[in-house]
Amino acid sequence: MKMKEIKRYTVTSALPYTNGPVHIGHLAGAYLPADIYVRYLRAKGKDVVFVCGSDEHGVPITIKAKAEGVTPQQVVDKYHKIIGDSFRDFGISFDIYHRTSSKTQHETASEIFKTIYDKGKFIEETSEQYFDEKAQQFLADRYITGTCPKCGYDKAYGDQCENCGSTLNATDLINPKSTLSGEQPIMKSTKHWYLPLDQYQTQLEKYILEDHKDWKTNVFGQCKSWLHQGLQPRAVTRDLEWGIPVPIPGTDGKVLYVWFDAPIGYISATKELFGLKDAAWSDKHDEYYLKADRKPQTSAASWEEHWKSKDTQLVHFIGKDNIVFHCIIFPAMLMAEGSYIWADEVPANEFLNLESNKISTSRNWAVWLNDYLVDFKDKQDVLRYVLCATAPETKDNDFTWKDFQSRNNSELVAIFGNFINRVVVLSHKYFEGKVMPMGAMTDFDKEVIAELQSYPAKIGASIENYRFREALQEFMSLARLGNKYLADTEPWKLIKTDEERVKTILNIGLQIAANLAVLAEPFIPFSAKKLASMLNLDNVSWDETGSIDLLKAGHQLNEGVLLFDKIEDDVIELQIKKLMDTKEANEVANKVTVPAKENITFDEFSKMDIRVGTIISAEKVAKTKKLLKLTVDTGIDQRTVVSGIAEYFDPESIIGQQVSILVNLAPREIKGIESQGMILMAEDADGKLRFTAPTAKVKNGSEIR
Numbered sequence: 001m002k003m004k005e006i007k008r009y010t011v012t013s014a015l016p017y018t019n020g021p022v023h024i025g026h027l028a029g030a031y032l033p034a035d036i037y038v039r040y041l042r043a044k045g046k047d048v049v050f051v052c053g054s055d056e057h058g059v060p061i062t063i064k065a066k067a068e069g070v071t072p073q074q075v076v077d078k079y080h081k082i083i084g085d086s087f088r089d090f091g092i093s094f095d096i097y098h099r100t101s102s103k104t105q106h107e108t109a110s111e112i113f114k115t116i117y118d119k120g121k122f123i124e125e126t127s128e129q130y131f132d133e134k135a136q137q138f139l140a141d142r143y144i145t146g147t148c149p150k151c152g153y154d155k156a157y158g159d160q161c162e163n164c165g166s167t168l169n170a171t172d173l174i175n176p177k178s179t180l181s182g183e184q185p186i187m188k189s190t191k192h193w194y195l196p197l198d199q200y201q202t203q204l205e206k207y208i209l210e211d212h213k214d215w216k217t218n219v220f221g222q223c224k225s226w227l228h229q230g231l232q233p234r235a236v237t238r239d240l241e242w243g244i245p246v247p248i249p250g251t252d253g254k255v256l257y258v259w260f261d262a263p264i265g266y267i268s269a270t271k272e273l274f275g276l277k278d279a280a281w282s283d284k285h286d287e288y289y290l291k292a293d294r295k296p297q298t299s300a301a302s303w304e305e306h307w308k309s310k311d312t313q314l315v316h317f318i319g320k321d322n323i324v325f326h327c328i329i330f331p332a333m334l335m336a337e338g339s340y341i342w343a344d345e346v347p348a349n350e351f352l353n354l355e356s357n358k359i360s361t362s363r364n365w366a367v368w369l370n371d372y373l374v375d376f377k378d379k380q381d382v383l384r385y386v387l388c389a390t391a392p393e394t395k396d397n398d399f400t401w402k403d404f405q406s407r408n409n410s411e412l413v414a415i416f417g418n419f420i421n422r423v424v425v426l427s428h429k430y431f432e433g434k435v436m437p438m439g440a441m442t443d444f445d446k447e448v449i450a451e452l453q454s455y456p457a458k459i460g461a462s463i464e465n466y467r468f469r470e471a472l473q474e475f476m477s478l479a480r481l482g483n484k485y486l487a488d489t490e491p492w493k494l495i496k497t498d499e500e501r502v503k504t505i506l507n508i509g510l511q512i513a514a515n516l517a518v519l520a521e522p523f524i525p526f527s528a529k530k531l532a533s534m535l536n537l538d539n540v541s542w543d544e545t546g547s548i549d550l551l552k553a554g555h556q557l558n559e560g561v562l563l564f565d566k567i568e569d570d571v572i573e574l575q576i577k578k579l580m581d582t583k584e585a586n587e588v589a590n591k592v593t594v595p596a597k598e599n600i601t602f603d604e605f606s607k608m609d610i611r612v613g614t615i616i617s618a619e620k621v622a623k624t625k626k627l628l629k630l631t632v633d634t635g636i637d638q639r640t641v642v643s644g645i646a647e648y649f650d651p652e653s654i655i656g657q658q659v660s661i662l663v664n665l666a667p668r669e670i671k672g673i674e675s676q677g678m679i680l681m682a683e684d685a686d687g688k689l690r691f692t693a694p695t696a697k698v699k700n701g702s703e704i705r
């Protein structure tokens with residue numbers, strides 16, 4: 001483990017891909033933990049920049065544009081806004097939310113490519129690549145699918161298998177197919193530039209296996225396995241139109257590989273941020289999702305200090321699917337370039353599941369952040385709290401709506417909210433909202449204060465070690481301590497007999513509340529702000545917490561407001577129903593049509609006598625679930641038919657319904673009733689039955705043929 005003196009921090013969150021909105025899995029994986037970490041660093045007074053932006057190049061965007069009949073630029077403009085809005089609405093406090101289609105990014109990525117190229121570090125190679133003759137296009141990355149050679153998954157992409165997480169080359173795929181035309185592609189030769197990762201194997205081994213044994217087990221393990229397999233040269237250019245053009249002459253129709261381009265987005269975002277730092281700060285904040293009221297907390301004179309100084313700590317927050325790109329490929333690029341620092345920490349999270357199923361954009365199995373805020377207005381902190389409490393830090397974890405409800409009701413409302421409400425309300429009731437001086441302390445008071453004093457360091461240490469769940473638990477333990485202190489001392493009873501003692505109790509309670517306001521800020525910033533405003537408390541730094549002197553005697557509190565409210569069962573049931581509807585819709589969409597039966601002759605067909613009839617009476621067959629006893633006017637006669645449709649129709653509602661009825665089916669006895677014929681029904685993909693009847697009323701007995 002390398003110990004260095006840290007002068008400043010550069011913190012990044014994975015660039016979200018701009019082909020759809022962001023969901024809770026994204027938030028829990030790379031954005032919420034980063035935001036907690038950065039808010040903590042700021043509260044500690046550290047120099048830090050927190051950068052992110054939209055990843056706007058690559059094949060899925062061109063595929064989406066084609067499917068929607070718009071340009072790739074229109075696709076990225078749309079989702080850049082939706083995603084940026086979601087992050088802002090959830091309080092993800094980026095110093096800048098940039099985008100990779102920007103001019104700064106084009107220049108920066110080109111410069112880095114050019115430097116590596118000029119140093120002669122790329123390998124130039126002409127090779128056979130898949131080409132779609134119909135579409136007249138080379139098939140990079142997601143333009144091609146096939147069977148993964150590692151796990152056998154049949155929908156692996158040309159660059160990655162989403163089932164086993166393997167990084168692939170298109171030529172590795174078994175049974176490759178073009179996603180443009182569905183055709184089997186041909187091989188055609190084309191020239192590309194490769195980053196020879198094998199030449200950096202030794203340097204990467206030292207960097208990771210020796211110097212970063214401290215990395216999280218999941219991250220270290222994945223890197224070790226990659227290095228153990230032996231690294232191979234990796235193409236960093238593609239035959240595509242959409243992207244950053246390869247910055248060397250004679251390379252028309254070629255762009256930088258999106259994974260070469262994307263991580264450089266962190267650098268260009270920082271550059272852009274420093275470009276804005278002094279000039280026109282607040283004018284531009286809309287475009288970059290900047291907060292006009294908060295400049296980045298850094299004394300660095302230039303962006304270079306955040307990317308090239310050895311005393312900068314570079315931290316990438318990502319999901320586990322991005323580990324190889326951030327721990328091996330990006331550092332290798334920067335090693336080849338020569339002037340940048342490499343990641344110091346890569347606290348990648350595992351995946352968050354939803355109600356025991358993998359979150360999936362294509363199957364719409366997700367809780368979208370923009371939808372959440374429609375259904376749970378102003379409850380950003382509840383989601384932040386639950387996602388932090390259940391974050392997939394060491395293994396995949398599950399988000400359930402029941403757990404969401406229970407954590408809100410039994411933790412945020414019943415413990416934290418209840419404590420704050422009590423201490424503020426009682427202070428207003430007994431002392432006109434003034435902080436009373438502390439009198440003589442009991443041993444119990446002293447114990448509680450000693451415990452209070454231990455929390456800031458405990459919470460801080462957990463955050464510094466990227467154990468955000470543990471940090472949040474410690475935070476809640478302090479809220480629990482406050483709640484228990486009031487429950488045990490019962491100031492509402494004592495007020496009648498010992499007002500002096502109540503002054504001390506409420507003073508201690510309010511000091512705990514003030515500490516909570518500061519310590520809550522990284523996790524639940526909206527509620528922290530409300531609480532600070534209730535307490536009339538401002539600008540207390542993390543290092544001042546642990547004190548019982550945050551609120552001076554005589555200090556005036558503001559009116560109390562409720563921090564959290566109970567979430568009722570019906571609200572949760574609605575969310576669960578939404579998901580169940582999605583599941584059903586998916587099942588219907590995936591249902592395969594039954595193949596055609598064997599041919600029959602016309603004679604065979606004409607043996608069937610099908611007529612239009614009308615149901616004239618209907619009743620349930622006793623002791624059965626599915627059966628209705630119907631009387632049908634067939635035009636020939638009135639007859640009894642037993643039909644298995646009781647689960648779909650109420651008897652009263654179908655009287656007068658015209659139906660198709662097979663009248664010459666041999667009668668048979670069902671539950672003691674002779675059934676004379678069969679009503680023809682259409683069965684929908686979800687199993688629901690519908691009558692097949694003429695589209696306008698016809699005379700009973702009319703033949704169907």
Ligand SMILES: [Zn+2]
Pocket residue numbers: 148149150151152153156161162163164165166
């Ligand atoms: Zn696979």
